[in-house]
Amino acid sequence: MGKFLLLFLGALAFGACRQQQPAATATPSGLRKIPYTDSQTVEQIRQSGVKILVQQPGYLIVYSDSSSVQALQTLSVTPQAATEADLVQRLARIHFAGQEQLQKIVDLGVDLWDVEGDSATVRAYDLHLEKLKQEGFAYRILKMDASAKEDK
Amino acid sequence: MKPRANFPTRMRFAVAAIIATLLLAGGRCDNGGGPSDPNAGLYHTYAEIDNDLHALAAAHPQIAQVSSLGKSVEGRELWAIKISDNVAQDEPEAETVFLGGHHAREWIAVDVPFLIASRLVNQYGTDTTITRLVNQSEIWIVPMVNPDGHQYSVTTDRLWRKNRRSTGDGTFGVDLNRNYGYEWGGPGSSGDTFSEIYRGPLAFSEPETRAVRDFLQRRQTKALISYHNFSQLVLYPWGHTNNPAPDEPLLQNLAVAIADRIRVVHAVTYTPQQSSDLYLASGDTTDWLYGEYRVPNFTIELRPRSSFPGFELPESEITPTFEENLPAALFLVGWAIQQGSPPTI
Numbered sequence: 001m002g003k004f005l006l007l008f009l010g011a012l013a014f015g016a017c018r019q020q021q022p023a024a025t026a027t028p029s030g031l032r033k034i035p036y037t038d039s040q041t042v043e044q045i046r047q048s049g050v051k052i053l054v055q056q057p058g059y060l061i062v063y064s065d066s067s068s069v070q071a072l073q074t075l076s077v078t079p080q081a082a083t084e085a086d087l088v089q090r091l092a093r094i095h096f097a098g099q100e101q102l103q104k105i106v107d108l109g110v111d112l113w114d115v116e117g118d119s120a121t122v123r124a125y126d127l128h129l130e131k132l133k134q135e136g137f138a139y140r141i142l143k144m145d146a147s148a149k150e151d152k
Numbered sequence: 153m154k155p156r157a158n159f160p161t162r163m164r165f166a167v168a169a170i171i172a173t174l175l176l177a178g179g180r181c182d183n184g185g186g187p188s189d190p191n192a193g194l195y196h197t198y199a200e201i202d203n204d205l206h207a208l209a210a211a212h213p214q215i216a217q218v219s220s221l222g223k224s225v226e227g228r229e230l231w232a233i234k235i236s237d238n239v240a241q242d243e244p245e246a247e248t249v250f251l252g253g254h255h256a257r258e259w260i261a262v263d264v265p266f267l268i269a270s271r272l273v274n275q276y277g278t279d280t281t282i283t284r285l286v287n288q289s290e291i292w293i294v295p296m297v298n299p300d301g302h303q304y305s306v307t308t309d310r311l312w313r314k315n316r317r318s319t320g321d322g323t324f325g326v327d328l329n330r331n332y333g334y335e336w337g338g339p340g341s342s343g344d345t346f347s348e349i350y351r352g353p354l355a356f357s358e359p360e361t362r363a364v365r366d367f368l369q370r371r372q373t374k375a376l377i378s379y380h381n382f383s384q385l386v387l388y389p390w391g392h393t394n395n396p397a398p399d400e401p402l403l404q405n406l407a408v409a410i411a412d413r414i415r416v417v418h419a420v421t422y423t424p425q426q427s428s429d430l431y432l433a434s435g436d437t438t439d440w441l442y443g444e445y446r447v448p449n450f451t452i453e454l455r456p457r458s459s460f461p462g463f464e465l466p467e468s469e470i471t472p473t474f475e476e477n478l479p480a481a482l483f484l485v486g487w488a489i490q491q492g493s494p495p496t497i
Contacts (some may be wrong), residue, residue, distance in 0.1 A: 102431050106431045111347075113462060
């Protein structure tokens with residue numbers, strides 16, 4: 001009886017602590033992590049129309065909705081739960097000409113840090129950078145992982 | 153008769169120890185969940201803001217009073233300190249509000265308003281200008297509007313910007329400075345949940361922005377500064393359009409006066425300009441307060457000037473950044489007093 005009570009209270013203490021943790025790594029419903037070993041798989045996923053948010057060595061982070069879930073099912077990939085730590089963003093400097101172009105960059109949803117002359121420093125997902133490239137913007141990646149200390 | 157003969161003393165000690173562990177674990181988790189207290193060096197953490205604001209008020213109860221505007225998504229208090237003579241009374245005096253820390257990673261934007269509060273309280277009765285301003289007005293300072301995000305920035309991701317709302321799709325956070333309800337959803341904000349400028353599903357969807365809104369609606373604010381970093385700018389409405397605000401000359405003059413007062417301290421230049429001059433952004437604090445109530449108010453983007461060091465401003469710059477912003481803050485309080493009876497909002 002005493003041992004049971006101790007175990008019960010211990011479990012309660014553990015549970016109370018866990019419940020208050022931010023759900024930083026909870027299984028997401030929209031984000032999926034897809035491990036890959038070859039570029040062909042990446043290309044197949046890209047051509048299926050799935051929104052690739054991040055492409056890191058060894059895995060992709062895709063943003064899946066109902067249609068893309070179907071597309072992924074037809075490919076031989078195994079989507080997993082993504083965590084916040086998987087969401088790597090690049091630090092990049094983008095060149096633009098005039099306020100209208102700068103507004104286009106902002107409205108993509110990038111994290112704009114500062115503007116100096118005709119270039120803007122942004123933190124952005126690969127999805128954003130791909131769109132910028134399609135729109136004809138030139139950019140240079142300053143850090144592959146904007147959060148990484150060692151690149152500074 | 154022995155009480156509870158079937159429950160040995162040793163076992164009672166063990167149960168007491170477990171209960172104590174339970175209580176301690178609860179307190180620790182409430183403070184961030186890490187194995188040790190979050191540490192932001194010389195910058196204030198949430199726990200330190202909580203502690204230091206209360207200590208300020210406790211040491212000066214005649215002129216300082218701490219209250220909570222509400223709770224964050226994760227249940228942290230949004231602490232505000234009111235500074236005025238007869239602080240317990242609501243006097244018909246001009247009110248000036250200073251907000252800090254809408255964006256999690258902008259640590260200096262928490263410490264500057266906190267240090268302003270500290271200076272006002274500690275120099276009351278000694279510094280004649282401060283004493284006069286505190287006597288003649290009501291000053292409200294909310295140094296950390298986004299405590300959950302700030303905590304996350306301290307413990308997990310230094311560059312975290314948004315609050316810690318779970319959006320339900322695996323992403324987290326709403327940009328609080330795109331969540332206010334004036335021209336919400338316009339340019340310079342995003343509907344993508346993974347974006348750093350995600351505006352939320354609707355205006356004022358977040359408890360933090362609702363708390364600020366409800367607080368300002370109860371008050372009779374004459375002027376407000378919302379601190380951010382970085383870029384060294386003094387921004388005035390509008391942000392959502394390139395059109396000038398109806399009171400553009402007044403707003404511009406005040407912004408120039410603020411920038412002038414900043415520059416004279418350490419010869420550091422902050423550029424005064426309309427918020428939209430660089431690019432359009434919708435749903436921020438200043439557009440809402442000006443758009444709804446025509447209250448002159450400003451976003452000050454603190455040091456540094458550019459991306460390196462960007463948000464990670466060295467600790468050695470905390471004090472000079474505060475020092476150069478103090479005269480500008482006092483100027484705005486004085487300006488608010490000069491406007492006479494506060495408008496009802």
